[in-house]
Amino acid sequence: MPNAAYKLEMRGICKQFDHNVVLKGVDFCLKPGEIHALIGENGAGKSTLMNILGGVLRADAGEIVLDGQPVHFAGPADSLRAGIAFIHQELNLVNDLAIYENMFIGRELRKGWKLDAAEMCRRSREVFERIGLDIDPRRMVRDLDASYKQIVEIARALLQEARIIIMDEPTTSLTEVEIARVFDMMRTLSAQGVSIVFISHKLKEVLSVCHCYTVLRDGQMVAHGETRGATTEQLAYHMVGHDVRVEKLQVEKRLGAPVLEAKDVSCEPWFRRISFCVRAGEILGFTGLLGDGRSELFQALFGALGRYEGAVELEGKPVRIANTTRALELGIGYVPRNRKENGIVRDLSILENGSLVTLDRFQRGPLLDHGAIRRAFDVQRRDLHIKMGDESDLITSLSGGNQQKVVLAKWLTAGPKVLIFDNPTQGVDVGAKEEIYDIILRLAQQGVAIVILSSEAQEIIRLCDRALVMYHGAIAGELDYTQMDETVMMHMATSGEPAAQ
Amino acid sequence: MSQNREKEHIGKAFARVWRSNPLFSTGMALLVLVVLQTISMGFDYASFGEWFSRFLSNWLNILLNNSYVGMIALGMTFVIISGGIDLAVGSTLVAVGAAVMVLVNEQATGVLAGMGITGVPAVLIAVVIGLLLGLLLGELNGVTITKGRVPPFIVTLGTMKIFRSVTQYFMQSQPGITLPDGFKQIARAVRAPVLNSMLLPIFYWLLLAAVLHVVSKHTAFGRYVYAVGSNERTTRLSGINVDRVKRRVYALMGLIVAMASVVQIARIGSMDYASAGSGYEMDAIAAVVIGGTSMSGGRGSIVGTLLGTLIIAVMNNLLTLVGVDPFLREAFKGAIVVAAVLMQRKESSN
Numbered sequence: 001m002p003n004a005a006y007k008l009e010m011r012g013i014c015k016q017f018d019h020n021v022v023l024k025g026v027d028f029c030l031k032p033g034e035i036h037a038l039i040g041e042n043g044a045g046k047s048t049l050m051n052i053l054g055g056v057l058r059a060d061a062g063e064i065v066l067d068g069q070p071v072h073f074a075g076p077a078d079s080l081r082a083g084i085a086f087i088h089q090e091l092n093l094v095n096d097l098a099i100y101e102n103m104f105i106g107r108e109l110r111k112g113w114k115l116d117a118a119e120m121c122r123r124s125r126e127v128f129e130r131i132g133l134d135i136d137p138r139r140m141v142r143d144l145d146a147s148y149k150q151i152v153e154i155a156r157a158l159l160q161e162a163r164i165i166i167m168d169e170p171t172t173s174l175t176e177v178e179i180a181r182v183f184d185m186m187r188t189l190s191a192q193g194v195s196i197v198f199i200s201h202k203l204k205e206v207l208s209v210c211h212c213y214t215v216l217r218d219g220q221m222v223a224h225g226e227t228r229g230a231t232t233e234q235l236a237y238h239m240v241g242h243d244v245r246v247e248k249l250q251v252e253k254r255l256g257a258p259v260l261e262a263k264d265v266s267c268e269p270w271f272r273r274i275s276f277c278v279r280a281g282e283i284l285g286f287t288g289l290l291g292d293g294r295s296e297l298f299q300a301l302f303g304a305l306g307r308y309e310g311a312v313e314l315e316g317k318p319v320r321i322a323n324t325t326r327a328l329e330l331g332i333g334y335v336p337r338n339r340k341e342n343g344i345v346r347d348l349s350i351l352e353n354g355s356l357v358t359l360d361r362f363q364r365g366p367l368l369d370h371g372a373i374r375r376a377f378d379v380q381r382r383d384l385h386i387k388m389g390d391e392s393d394l395i396t397s398l399s400g401g402n403q404q405k406v407v408l409a410k411w412l413t414a415g416p417k418v419l420i421f422d423n424p425t426q427g428v429d430v431g432a433k434e435e436i437y438d439i440i441l442r443l444a445q446q447g448v449a450i451v452i453l454s455s456e457a458q459e460i461i462r463l464c465d466r467a468l469v470m471y472h473g474a475i476a477g478e479l480d481y482t483q484m485d486e487t488v489m490m491h492m493a494t495s496g497e498p499a500a501q
Numbered sequence: 502m503s504q505n506r507e508k509e510h511i512g513k514a515f516a517r518v519w520r521s522n523p524l525f526s527t528g529m530a531l532l533v534l535v536v537l538q539t540i541s542m543g544f545d546y547a548s549f550g551e552w553f554s555r556f557l558s559n560w561l562n563i564l565l566n567n568s569y570v571g572m573i574a575l576g577m578t579f580v581i582i583s584g585g586i587d588l589a590v591g592s593t594l595v596a597v598g599a600a601v602m603v604l605v606n607e608q609a610t611g612v613l614a615g616m617g618i619t620g621v622p623a624v625l626i627a628v629v630i631g632l633l634l635g636l637l638l639g640e641l642n643g644v645t646i647t648k649g650r651v652p653p654f655i656v657t658l659g660t661m662k663i664f665r666s667v668t669q670y671f672m673q674s675q676p677g678i679t680l681p682d683g684f685k686q687i688a689r690a691v692r693a694p695v696l697n698s699m700l701l702p703i704f705y706w707l708l709l710a711a712v713l714h715v716v717s718k719h720t721a722f723g724r725y726v727y728a729v730g731s732n733e734r735t736t737r738l739s740g741i742n743v744d745r746v747k748r749r750v751y752a753l754m755g756l757i758v759a760m761a762s763v764v765q766i767a768r769i770g771s772m773d774y775a776s777a778g779s780g781y782e783m784d785a786i787a788a789v790v791i792g793g794t795s796m797s798g799g800r801g802s803i804v805g806t807l808l809g810t811l812i813i814a815v816m817n818n819l820l821t822l823v824g825v826d827p828f829l830r831e832a833f834k835g836a837i838v839v840a841a842v843l844m845q846r847k848e849s850s851n
Contacts, residue, residue, distance in 0.1 A: 360721040
């Protein structure tokens with residue numbers, strides 16, 4: 001029975017893409033003026049559920065009840081007309097237009113044949129006033145910081161009289177101060193009776209700003225309740241289905257011979273005079289701030305930059321890595337950052353993405369041996385627990401974590417001697433993260449030399465036997481795993497000096 | 502009741518095939534055109550045999566007349582899937598054609614004849630050199646694109662002008678050329694028994710399609726072409742030599758154009774250096790696009806291009822049979838290109 005206390009009820013929502021069942025009868029309810037957290041791992045179905053509410057996708061089964069009335073959305077415009085605004089992760093503003101122009105884009109006000117800028121500004125100001133925002137609507141969007149852009153999108157939603165605002169991970173690109181500003185705004189709106197769905201991975205934020213939560217796992221609602229009295233551990237437990245590990249993962253082991261050794265390697269303007277050595281079975285971490293040059297350093301050593309100065313030795317023999325093909329021949333593998341741009345080929349299938357690196361090794365005469373390719377990928381699929389439909393489905397049918405595993409699979413089939421991971425758990429949920437750590441540890445045990453680039457201190461501390469901290473293209477210092485500590489590393493990464501202990 | 506459900510079932514299955522196989526709608530469009538074309542041939546014949554021979558000769562003509570552009574469209578499919586474009590195909594055709602004719606010329610001014618080489622060896626040498634020249638001109642495009650980091654559109658726009666103009670310059674002082682019969686046999690040897698129509702150009706075209714289909718689906722090179730067109734960065738970061746893949750794509754294009762050139766002069770027996778092959782690049786691109794290949798690269802197929810070429814060909818034939826003014830035919834071609842892309846857009850957004 002529709003319940004009058006709810007602004008919105010979604011009942012028994014089901015959705016399937018190709019062979020991949022994403023939602024299995026999910027219920028989701030929202031009261032007026034409520035800030036409701038929707039949490040879950042990547043691939044749990046959060047985005048799909050909200051895309052259904054936003055009219056982007058259509059549910060295979062289930063009903064949506066708004067203000068006690070069943071509704072059907074044929075497209076985003078329908079949903080918007082019903083008062084539901086979806087603010088996507090990638091903001092939807094035109095940088096080269098003023099704020100008021102963005103607020104009224106597509107629905108400009110006219111006076112006769114020309115635009116009525118004064119009226120549009122006035123109405124924009126009205127909305128800003130309502131949410132206690134003091135900003136000139138004539139300013140260019142380009143000049144705003146990320147939080148104000150976020151807020152302009154919210155204001156636009158209010159201008160369109162939205163009563164439900166969906167915010168998809170709004171804080172990922174914001175600083176602390178900016179986050180606080182957006183949260184204040186959310187609280188103001190909530191007091192005015194606007195309901196907000198807050199999709200996030202950051203559990204601390206969820207507890208600080210939301211009234212209640214719904215947890216999805218594997219397309220099902222596994223928990224919901226009020227945030228008062230809840231802890232991040234509880235939420236994480238619901239998300240993953242088991243306790244989250246925080247312990248260090250290093251094991252005592254005997255390291256093998258040096259595999260990759262760099263001597264005074266430079267490539268202006270990114271990095272200079274870098275020397276290090278990674279041994280078989282060792283997990284070596286590289287950390288620092290954004291733009292410290294570590295990513296470029298390893299792109300250069302993988303031959304993707306096309307140039308570098310200095311000497312590189314592989315297993316004691318001097319080598320010159322001119323391009324990525326040469327790197328692959330030498331047994332160097334590279335799992336890049338930004339999976340979408342660098343990791344996957346979106347027009348190819350799961351199987352083809354998972355075998356791209358080794359394709360030319362599976363030839364019988366001039367033709368590909370599809371059977372052998374499939375067998376090799378199946379081994380990885382089992383080892384890495386890749387959750388997928390049919391292997392001929394497009395790679396984009398998979399969740400972020402599983403896409404990352406396919407990227408890993410293509411390198412593991414190549415059997416590299418040294419494997420470089422650049423931000424291996426970027427955009428990957430808690431559960432998949434632990435699985436990827438397990439895979440990395442297993443590789444190290446098998447004698448692969450591992451390099452991990454990460455700005456996440458916990459990742460380095462938990463995983464690496466040794467870490468180098470970079471600062472402005474140079475190495476600021478070295479820590480072994482007994483010395484690793486978040487504050488020490490942060491100090492080195494921000495000052496370039498070894499920490500005084 | 503159950504009959505209703507069955508109907509719904511069939512409808513759904515049809516919709517699924519329509520969506521899951523992008524070639525399905527292209528094939529249906531071709532089928533519709535073929536039916537219309539068959540109807541417009543009329544049925545006012547003395548006997549079934551007469552109708553059938555008319556039907557057959559009409560089809561042989563369609564296939565024969567489209568075999569060169571058909572071959573070039575096959576190569577163009579690779580180029581476009583790799584994310585590029587080749588505007589120089591028509592000029593490459595002329596350059597190769599001129600070289601082959603100068604070599605194989607029977608008269609005393611012929612290069613090979615002047616060296617005392619005649620008969621089969623002369624034909625073989627001329628053809629091999631012609632194919633190599635095509636390969637080389639394609640490679641030239643590829644190297645400029647990859648080494649010089651110049652967009653393919655610009656590079657091939659330039660070579661389109663260069664190849665034809667240089668060919669015309671050298672050929673203006675050439676005395677008359679007679680092609681030996683042995684050379685003409687390349688296109689003319691095998692004929693359909695009843696209608697005396699040439700079969701070999703059609704055979705070369707379909708054989709090439711079969712080979713390239715296998716290359717695109719079942720070789721590492723073929724798959725790399727798709728990967729490069731879809732995401733060049735990821736492909737490079739997967740240890741694949743992207744530049745080499747691209748160079749091979751343009752070299753292959755050149756080689757295919759050279760084949761088309763040899764077949765064309767063998768069939769016609771002469772070549773007009775100012776006009777031969779001009780417009781082939783656009784016809785080939787149109788066929789590729791109608792066949793469902795994405796202009797932004799990464800998606801497409803050889804089978805699709807084959808269907809695309811046939812759609813244009815059958816439509817042209819239909820327009821002739823119905824008696825549409827020749828000047829209007831190009832407009833239909835243009836409309837069908839736009840319509841095909843609109844339809845594909847609609848399907849992919851489903």
